Amino acid sequence: MNTIAEQVAPIAAASEVKVETPFRRFCTAFLDSKVATTALIVLGILIFMALFAPLISPTNPYDLAVVSILDSKMPPGTKSLDGVTFLLGTDGAGRDLVSAMIYGLRISLGVGVMSGIFAMAIGATVGLIAAYFGGRTENIIMRIVDIQLSFPAILVALILLAILGKGVDKITIALIIVQWAYYARTVRGSALVERNKEYIEAATCLAIGHRRILFRHLLPNCLPPLIVVGTIQTAHAISLEATLSFLGVGLPVSEPSLGLLISNGFDYMLSGKYWISFFPGIALLITIVSINLVGDQLRDVLNPRLDR
Amino acid sequence: MQIRKTLVLAAAAAAVSFAPQAYAQTLTIGLGTEPTSIDPHYHNLGPNNQIAQHFFSRLIEQDHKQNLSPGLATSWKATDDTTWEFKLRKGVKFHDGSDFNADDVLFSMHRGGNHPNAKSSFGLYTKGKTFTKVDDYTVRVTTAKPYPLMPVDLSSVHIVSDQEKDKWEGEYNNGKSAHGTGPYKLVKWVKGEVLEMVRYDGYHGAKPHWKRVVIKPINSAPSRLAALLSGDVDFIDQVPTVDIARLKKNAKVELSQGVSNRIIYLHMDQYRDNPQYMKSHDGKPLTKNPMKDVRVRKAISMAISRDLIVDRVMEGVAIPAGQLLPEGFFGRSSKLMVQKYDPEGAKKLLAEAGYPNGFQATLHGPNNRYINDAKIVEAIAQMLTRIGIKTTPDTMPKSVFFKRGKNKGPAKPAEWNFQLVGWGSSTGEPSSPLRSLLGTYDKTKGWGSSNRGLHSNPVMDKILDEALATVDDTKRAALLAKATEIGVGEDQGIVPLHYQVNTWAGKKGLTFKARTDERTVAYDVVPN
Numbered sequence: 064m065n066t067i068a069e070q071v072a073p074i075a076a077a078s079e080v081k082v083e084t085p086f087r088r089f090c091t092a093f094l095d096s097k098v099a100t101t102a103l104i105v106l107g108i109l110i111f112m113a114l115f116a117p118l119i120s121p122t123n124p125y126d127l128a129v130v131s132i133l134d135s136k137m138p139p140g141t142k143s144l145d146g147v148t149f150l151l152g153t154d155g156a157g158r159d160l161v162s163a164m165i166y167g168l169r170i171s172l173g174v175g176v177m178s179g180i181f182a183m184a185i186g187a188t189v190g191l192i193a194a195y196f197g198g199r200t201e202n203i204i205m206r207i208v209d210i211q212l213s214f215p216a217i218l219v220a221l222i223l224l225a226i227l228g229k230g231v232d233k234i235t236i237a238l239i240i241v242q243w244a245y246y247a248r249t250v251r252g253s254a255l256v257e258r259n260k261e262y263i264e265a266a267t268c269l270a271i272g273h274r275r276i277l278f279r280h281l282l283p284n285c286l287p288p289l290i291v292v293g294t295i296q297t298a299h300a301i302s303l304e305a306t307l308s309f310l311g312v313g314l315p316v317s318e319p320s321l322g323l324l325i326s327n328g329f330d331y332m333l334s335g336k337y338w339i340s341f342f343p344g345i346a347l348l349i350t351i352v353s354i355n356l357v358g359d360q361l362r363d364v365l366n367p368r369l370d371r
Numbered sequence: 372m373q374i375r376k377t378l379v380l381a382a383a384a385a386a387v388s389f390a391p392q393a394y395a396q397t398l399t400i401g402l403g404t405e406p407t408s409i410d411p412h413y414h415n416l417g418p419n420n421q422i423a424q425h426f427f428s429r430l431i432e433q434d435h436k437q438n439l440s441p442g443l444a445t446s447w448k449a450t451d452d453t454t455w456e457f458k459l460r461k462g463v464k465f466h467d468g469s470d471f472n473a474d475d476v477l478f479s480m481h482r483g484g485n486h487p488n489a490k491s492s493f494g495l496y497t498k499g500k501t502f503t504k505v506d507d508y509t510v511r512v513t514t515a516k517p518y519p520l521m522p523v524d525l526s527s528v529h530i531v532s533d534q535e536k537d538k539w540e541g542e543y544n545n546g547k548s549a550h551g552t553g554p555y556k557l558v559k560w561v562k563g564e565v566l567e568m569v570r571y572d573g574y575h576g577a578k579p580h581w582k583r584v585v586i587k588p589i590n591s592a593p594s595r596l597a598a599l600l601s602g603d604v605d606f607i608d609q610v611p612t613v614d615i616a617r618l619k620k621n622a623k624v625e626l627s628q629g630v631s632n633r634i635i636y637l638h639m640d641q642y643r644d645n646p647q648y649m650k651s652h653d654g655k656p657l658t659k660n661p662m663k664d665v666r667v668r669k670a671i672s673m674a675i676s677r678d679l680i681v682d683r684v685m686e687g688v689a690i691p692a693g694q695l696l697p698e699g700f701f702g703r704s705s706k707l708m709v710q711k712y713d714p715e716g717a718k719k720l721l722a723e724a725g726y727p728n729g730f731q732a733t734l735h736g737p738n739n740r741y742i743n744d745a746k747i748v749e750a751i752a753q754m755l756t757r758i759g760i761k762t763t764p765d766t767m768p769k770s771v772f773f774k775r776g777k778n779k780g781p782a783k784p785a786e787w788n789f790q791l792v793g794w795g796s797s798t799g800e801p802s803s804p805l806r807s808l809l810g811t812y813d814k815t816k817g818w819g820s821s822n823r824g825l826h827s828n829p830v831m832d833k834i835l836d837e838a839l840a841t842v843d844d845t846k847r848a849a850l851l852a853k854a855t856e857i858g859v860g861e862d863q864g865i866v867p868l869h870y871q872v873n874t875w876a877g878k879k880g881l882t883f884k885a886r887t888d889e890r891t892v893a894y895d896v897v898p899n
Contacts, residue, residue, distance in 0.1 A: 127756040132683045132749075136613075156749045157683075229765065311738055316749055317764050333593045334613040 092364040099360030102353040109350055113169040120162040121147060125318050131157045136331065139338050152338040154319075155327050160338065163324055164346050170231060170320040171350065175301035178238035183293050185239065186246025191277050191285070193247070194254030205251065211244040216303060224312040234313040238300050249292045253285040287365035294358030298351045305347055321347040396582040398893055401595045402566075403609035405588035407490065409560055410543035411529035411551075412483045414490040417795060420527075421890035425568060425584075426466075427529035427551030428575075430457055430476065431522050435886040435895065437632065437799035439522055443471065443530055443552065443575075444510075452517045452842070457525075459508040463575045465532045466550040473504040478533035488539055495817055496524040516840045519847060523798040554579045554894055563588060568893075579894035586893075590739070599624070599876055606877040608891040612686040612743060615874055628874045629885025630690055630697050633795035634804070635741055637734075637751070637866040639668055640788035642781060642825035648735075648788045652728040652761065662788065662824070666724040668863040673720070674758040675751055676712035681869055684746045688874060692867040694801075694855050695808075701800040701844075702851035707860050717758045729759025735776060736791035738766040742871055748791050751868075762789075778823045780812045785823040792823065793871065795889060801851045805835050808865060809858040826864035831857040 094100050112119055123129060134143050134157035141149050151160040193204040211219075223237040257263065258281065266276050305322025307313040309329075314320050319327065321343045328339025404418040411423035432442040444457040463471040480502050483493035500521075501513045512521060535548045542548035549557040554576065555568040566586040570579055587604060589595040592611040598604045600623075610618065610626065618624050639662040640646050646660050661667045677691035690697055693709035721729060732755075736748035745766040752764040766772075775786040796803045811827040812819030818832075819825070831854050838850035858864045875883050875891065882899045886892065 127753045127762070130753055132679060132753055135683050155746055156753070225771065229767070311766075311768060315763065316738075316745055316766050317752065329591075330593060330611060331613055333596055334611075334617060336613070 093360055096360050099356055102356035106353045112165055113172045116165045116169045120165040122159045122162045124158040124163040124166050136336055151342045154339045160342055164343055167319055167321040167324050171301050174235050174304045175297045178235045178300050179293055179297040182239045182242035183246050186243040187250045190247035190250030191254050191281055194251045194258055195277055208244045208247050216241040220307055229315050242296055249288050250285050253288050254281055257281055257284045291362040294361055298354040302351055398581040399585045399604045401589045401598045401604035401607040402586050408540040408544055409549050410540035412486045412493055413540045415493055423529050425555040426549055426553045426557055428553050429526055429529055431526040433526050435884040437887050439526055453514050455512045455521045457510045461508055463552050464573050465552055466556045469532055469534050471552055472507040473510050475530055475533045476510050477502050479530045483528045493528050496527045517842050519842045527797050580897055584893040606896050608875050610874040610876045612688045623879050624876050625879050626876050627883040627885045631871045631873050631889045632887045633793050633871045634692050634695055635793045635868045638790050638824040640824050642784055646788040648733040650731040652730050661730055664724045666720045670717040670720040672710045672866045673713045673717040675754050680750055684743050684750050688872045689869040692869045694859050695804045696801055697870040702848045704852040704855045714758050731761045732789050733763045733765050734789050735787040736766045737769040737772040740769040741793045784825055801855055805854050828862055
């Protein structure tokens with residue numbers, strides 16, 4: 064025999080589920096894919112490791128007073144003279160690879176995300192202005208974007224770094240400069256569509272200021288494609304940073320990112336000391352693939368045309 | 372019938388076994404660094420000189436140990452204290468068929484020191500000498516002071532034809548004017564891809580074995596080695612040190628190894644009062660330059676374990692250095708030893724000099740010029756950090772590094788305060804590094820051109836001046852040794868690290884005499 068309360072409870076619960084905020088709908092749709100969910104979890108772990116690197120990592124690979132050339136090129140599992148076990152071995156300078164990879168991940172992710180955010184801010188603003196004002200403003204801005212996009216990103220970055228020199232800040236600046244144009248073009252595309260819609264007309268008729276229309280009305284409606292491009296571009300920035308580091312420009316040798324670790328280990332590839340390049344390579348692969356998978360799923364979920 | 376069959380088989384077998392010999396007319400070399408030009412007077416640089424040597428001859432040649440032997444000059448002698456006379460070889464023809472005579476020598480010596488586009492000039496060897504033509508096959512050279520290094524100096528300048536007036540590196544690079552009297556003729560050069568040459572049958576010296584030589588520039592060391600192992604090339608230079616131990620066990624590969632005249636060392640800024648790449652231990656600007664203090668320079672030398680660098684970074688393939696040239700070379704000091712590793716003593720010296728907490732510095736170095744250069748910079752940064760000199764290693768490609776690290780005298784000193792470089796003594800004795808690295812900067816004398824720390828000691832300068840004008844070999848050797856003891860020993864004007872040991876690798880059956888001047892010379896590669 065069921066009491067009334069027992070009968071009511073499931074109904075209440077069911078009705079609670081049915082209350083669908085856009086965010087919840089988004090989450091459900093996103094978590095629909097097992098692959099994307101796994102990628103998101105992996106990415107979460109990687110970000111956590113990068114954020115708390117000093118607490119997690121066994122040694123500080125940047126402290127030259129601790130790193131010793133005596134420990135260089137040790138195979139995975141070797142014990143050092145101080146009794147530390149090098150789980151994944153050491154690199155050519157004697158850094159513990161596990162620590163070097165965690166710190167390297169921190170640099171790679173940090174550079175990727177920071178340059179992504181700044182490039183997005185600059186690109187979105189410029190793109191919105193171009194789409195909203197049109198005419199000569201748009202022409203000038205979009206031709207600059209065209210010129211920028213016609214040069215390979217790697218080439219522009221190489222030239223910039225040759226001028227700027229080495230350092231995390233310098234490589235971030237270089238990556239912002241090569242990336243903003245992608246965001247500008249994306250935002251302009253969707254803003255052009257939005258601009259002609261009634262709500263913008265209404266806002267214009269109400270004589271609301273340009274800035275308010277741009278950032279409070281136009282921007283939120285251009286966000287979905289921006290988020291997707293942002294995720295993909297971040298992965299792109301990370302691999303570009305790795306490429307630049309591999310080529311020996313960008314980051315100082317004493318503070319290697321994943322790309323620089325791979326580059327350092329490349330010298331030893333033929334000599335059977337595979338681990339110096341191999342493990343950082345795998346770490347870079349996992350990072351980029353997981354970001355890309357998350358980005359792909361975001362695109363599917365945020366694209367109204369693919370609405371299931 | 373049976374006999375005939377056997378004969379055919381035997382012939383076939385013979386054909387097969389002789390086939391490699393017939394095919395082995397071409398040598399393919401994987402070269403680590405390609406030249407910047409074919410023009411032999413454009414850039415005084417190892418990679419250029421090693422290629423120039425194939426197309427052009429010199430008055431006096433240097434063998435693999437840098438011993439002098441007759442080249443385009445058959446004999447030479449000092450007729451008095453300040454005059455030298457060179458007898459030239461008769462019947463030598465340039466690749467274009469024109470005759471070689473004294474005019475070509477005069478033209479080449481002038482061109483070598485006055486090339487308008489030269490990246491680094493050969494004036495070092497030709498300036499201060501007056502060349503006169505006595506007859507078609509005799510050249511007289513006079514100097515203001517006695518100059519015993521005359522033959523050595525002239526063995527560094529290649530002879531080109533005086534038919535090629537007003538032709539510069541462009542015409543040489545495309546082959547139009549690249550006519551020398553050397554053992555090979557240039558076929559074509561496509562920068563970054565291939566350099567091809569054929570044997571010159573009119574060569575005046577010993578006939579080289581290879582009819583055709585193809586040189587492929589392969590920058591990356593692992594790729595170069597892979598090209599050899601896969602059979603794409605027959606011979607490579609600059610074998611990566613990490614792979615040497617494994618290659619020694621490989622039956623298909625033959626290695627040649629030899630110590631070079633190149634020393635790897637550190638320059639320290641001894642000129643600036645406010646060095647831009649140095650700070651106090653807590654990151655504040657310095658009020659004075661610590662490297663001006665000889666105790667600090669000595670502490671740096673003591674803090675570096677050369678044995679550890681040789682063992683762990685160079686895989687045992689290098690020789691710890693205590694002076695400018697390795698054992699066996701003329702003018703070495705018998706007193707200077709390799710500095711012992713003494714971190715405690717180094718800390719004490721630093722404290723005495725007024726830096727008990729050390730200071731901060733940046734050590735700059737190239738990452739694609741010398742064997743394992745970037746790794747050495749990193750290892751030294753570790754060692755110096757341990758005695759309190761917090762060192763940041765900063766390495767970059769050689770094109771950027773050398774441009775900014777070049778010394779142009781007190782008016783425009785090297786940008787780096789503390790840098791790792793190398794010096795190969797082309798003359799095979801210490802006067803060249805003493806003049807260039809430690810001599811007080813003097814443009815007219817040609818001294819101190821690579822004195823990147825602007826070290827200066829008038830006492831050493833005086834002894835060196837005296838040595839350069841001393842004709843007697845024993846006396847000159849003693850004076851050079853004395854100058855080295857002051858410059859490198861007492862003053863620690865530079866910190867010597869090690870002498871490079873070079874390794875070449877070829878397919879089994881090819882031998883190569885390792886050269887002290889580090890050059891890869893195709894006609895020195897011979898089948899055994």
